[in-house]
Amino acid sequence: MLSQNILVRTGNILSLHEAKTKASQNPTDELIETLKIILRDNEGSGENPVIIQGVEDNALKDINREDVKVTVKVFISSPDVNLLKSAIDEVCNALNINAIESLVIAYSGTENSEDLLTPLKCLWSGIEEYVKIGKLSSVGLSDVNTNVFIDLFEWANVKPNIVQISLATCCVVPPALQTFTKENDIQLLTHNDPEQILPQEDLNGIFNANTSLYWVTRYQVHLKCRGILSSKGYLVYVTKKAT
DSSP states (O other), X not given: OEEEEEEEEOOOGGGOHHHHHHOOSOHHHHHHHHHHHHHHHOOXXXXXXXXXXXXXXXXXXXXXXXXXXXXXXXXXXXXXXXXXXXXXXXXXXXXXXXXXXXXXXXXXXXXXXXXXXXHHHHHHHHHHHHHHTTSEXXXXXXXXXXXXXXXXXXXXXXXXXXXXEETTTOSSOOHHHHXXXXXXXXXEEEEOOOSSSSOHHHHHHHHTSOEEEEEEEEEEEEETTTTEEEEEEEEXXXXXXXO
């Protein structure tokens, strides 16, 4: 069996009429439908990894960079810091930018909640490196146990200033987390992303092969002055086993 790495860049999905009419508000449905359209309509490059480019994203063309805010969420199940850095780098390449205003990590490893601190520290080392060189500004985590988040905060040189919690699994914000975020000026946000943004069965079906997911990144570009979402897209990096 041979493996083939594939990077899919959806481009601005707000311009994909077919995706907008078919996909629901569920992020997984949206991503699956978008990937099917992009893979159907676009051929991959001969590079390694193979790059499949969707619709062109011109959201930042002919606009003052200071007038827009780029937010990114990285869904990753590996503690490999190089994979996280590649996810960040590829978003910057796709949008032709040097910095991201807001980044959140959604880590979904196999560890028990009490063992999450070690892999999160590995990933956070990359975050700290990129903050120090000005590539990232606001940084945070999604769906992390309160004690783990506090431990990481106290350990880190660059403190997380964002924490996201799921609306589906947390009807009430844990009092300890609420107190800690207030005392330390941390943004406490909610989201509706599923635990697995791209389930294995759907992943295999989309690529018609046994496929492993390295990471998914979702980016959004907002016009600051009007709060308008001008662009939204995904980057998906996988390895596909082929005969």
